[in-house]
Amino acid sequence: MFRATIFTLMPEMFPGPLGTSLAGDALARGLWALETRNIRDHGLGRHRAVDDTPAGGGPGMVIRADVLAAALDAGIAADDPRPRLLMSPRGRPLTQARVRELVAGDGAIVVCGRFEGVDERVIAARHLEEISIGDYVLSGGEIAAMVLIDACVRLIPGVMGKFDSGSEESFENGLLEYPQYTRPRDWEGHAIPDVLLNGDHAKIAKWRREEAERLTKERRPDLGMKK
Ligand code: SAH
Numbered sequence: 001m002f003r004a005t006i007f008t009l010m011p012e013m014f015p016g017p018l019g020t021s022l023a024g025d026a027l028a029r030g031l032w033a034l035e036t037r038n039i040r041d042h043g044l045g046r047h048r049a050v051d052d053t054p055a056g057g058g059p060g061m062v063i064r065a066d067v068l069a070a071a072l073d074a075g076i077a078a079d080d081p082r083p084r085l086l087m088s089p090r091g092r093p094l095t096q097a098r099v100r101e102l103v104a105g106d107g108a109i110v111v112c113g114r115f116e117g118v119d120e121r122v123i124a125a126r127h128l129e130e131i132s133i134g135d136y137v138l139s140g141g142e143i144a145a146m147v148l149i150d151a152c153v154r155l156i157p158g159v160m161g162k163f164d165s166g167s168e169e170s171f172e173n174g175l176l177e178y179p180q181y182t183r184p185r186d187w188e189g190h191a192i193p194d195v196l197l198n199g200d201h202a203k204i205a206k207w208r209r210e211e212a213e214r215l216t217k218e219r220r221p222d223l224g225m226k227k
């Protein structure tokens with residue numbers, strides 16, 4: 001089963017949106033599991049300090065290597081096979097392919113940064129793989145972790161019902177998805193394309209393929225068309 005273990009300074013943010021809708025129903029049905037570990041439980045002194053000023057100066061605070069390592073060492077069994085991910089704007093951008101890989105495994109251990117991030121030494125020493133959800137900076141890794149987990153959970157068999165595979169969706173074939181329509185047939189003078197209404201499945205498939213290729217070329221030529 002897909003198990004997510006989140007190391008965070010804000011455990012109260014979970015499950016948050018992951019407790020609602022598709023992901024929440026699946027969580028309640030036991031199709032995946034979520035647990036949080038509060039990094040602050042391993043903080044130092046009476047105030048359970050987790051951060052300190054950056055070596056070399058500069059703004060903000062940095063999560064201490066000793067504190068985060070203590071939290072990780074206490075919270076992860078030595079034989080835990082799950083990848084250890086650190087949400088980070090410097091990480092490799094998350095892709096649908098990486099999401100598929102994660103879903104095929106046992107889940108993920110996800111570390112959420114705060115402040116200016118975490119001491120560089122703990123990233124190497126605890127083999128954390130940095131993952132980014134895009135080229136912008138969030139105030140903490142929690143929402144990024146939720147993005148990653150949401151993308152994984154909807155692909156767990158049984159979560160999406162009959163559309164389980166999601167195999168025609170954006171990014172699955174190096175393409176963006178074709179346009180979708182539903183009733184009413186005519187809306188504010190705009191009709192649904194005829195081809196979608198005459199029941200010729202080969203023609204529909206061809207039209208969708210062409211539209212997907214057109215949109216991808218227009219909007220995301222970087223995705224690279226796989227034929
Ligand atoms: N000083 C850092 C940004 C810290 S933001 C820098 O310039 O790179 C605080 C935390 O938010 C990070 O440690 C990370 O866990 C999370 N975060 C911010 N932006 C993110 C992104 N695009 N993807 C994933 N995590 C992100």
